[in-house]
Amino acid sequence: MEVGHISERAREIKARAARFVEAELWPLELTVVDGGELDRTLVDAVRAKARAAGFSMLNMPFAVGGADLPMLDLVAIEEEAGKATNGLGFIVVDRGPRELLEAATPEQVERWIMPVVRGETREAWAVTEPGAGSDVAGIAATARRDGDGWLLDGEKWFVTGGDLASFYIVLANAEGVQTLFLVDKGTPGLEVVREPRFMHDPYTSKHQELRLSRCRVPEANRVPGAGGAGARKWFSLERIMIAARCCGAAERLIDLSRGWALERQAFGHAIADYQAIQFMLADSLTELAAARLLTLHAATAWDRGDDAKIVHGKVAMAKLYASEMANRVADRAVQIFGGRGYMTENPAERYFRELRVDRIWEGTSEIQRSIIARGLLKRGAAAYLDGAVGAPVGTP
DSSP, rough: OOOOOOOOHHHHHHHHHHHHHHIHHHHGGOOOOTSSSOOHHHHHHHHHHHHTOOBOTTTGGGTTTOOOOOHHHHHHHHHHHSSSSGGGGGGGBBBOOOOHHTTSSSHHIIIIHHHHHSSSSSSSEEOOOBBBSSSSGOOOEEEEETEEEEEEEEEEEEEETEEEEEEEEEEEETTEEEEEEEEETTOTTTEEEEOOOTTSSOOSOEEEEEEEEEEEEEEEEEEEEEEHHHHHHHHHHHHHHHHHHHHHHHHHHHHHHHHHHHOOETTTEEGGHHHHHHHHHHHHHHHHHHHHHHHHHHHHHHHHHHHHHHHHHHHHHHHHHHHHEEEEHHHHHHHHHHHGGGGGTSHHHHHHHHHHGTTTTSSSSHHHHHHHHHHHHHSSHHHHSSSSSTTTTTTO
């Protein structure tokens, strides 16, 4: 199984991001241990610091002012985002909508994407619906022609970051084809139904529910080069980033558990002396190492330009294993901390709640297993294990 090496530039950014998380984000975590809301003023101030430090738009092309880092580098840096709770880690991995950039017209790039790159606005993907989550093919929202524009109708759920966005990227069925539309916040016919609370709240962004009722947008808002395929590419990207963040979260949890095990005394010994605690730590570290290798393997295949369907399967394996691994590590961490692990002031408690969603959003564990199984049955195991498609393991 081949794994590439991250660049020196990425190593430097990763190291700075790690210091930033510890110095700027961990203190913010402590401001909401009582279950209150994050102070938006404090979050915005830290977000501005992160942007000034060069942590934004690392995925975007040079041509629009980004760093154009390869996937392997992005994944390595994304791990650091996983080392902060309350969604605060996204502050140091503020990625731009590259999938949209590749499909948009020059006019759309200038009007919607460049303000995002400059940090003036934000976007939110509106894909999931009450009856269509992991199954993008089941999207029911419609767009029908109305003179020189389109009328959009439908509901969108779990629109992450919708509260911060100035426009939504809406997936709808237009004349039999899944199509993306750019819908500005405040457009007549677009209604924010509610912002429900979730188990991982307080969080840096809300997950809105939207309703589109004869929401009219001009032809200029229709993205010509993307639709269901664009949404699926975005899903795939988010899945590998979830895997990376889960690895980062697990690493922090293991370090916290180790520190507590060495400090906590019971029956005349540090609990680290007891085999039960040692085995939990050993299992956690071993599973983290395996998850990280899977994630880096998928990122390497992505950068190398391997067959997209095989990369899709490798990303599914990384997302599946890393998300389930992180949940097991969080459970062990709470157990090692004992009663203290159940207190909201302890990161282990917050991770125990927050990591649960990683087995659901951007494709459930069951969907990932289906993707992996279908690929295995069609192509055999070697295609997903080899460094290069069709070459034996270890072949240069």
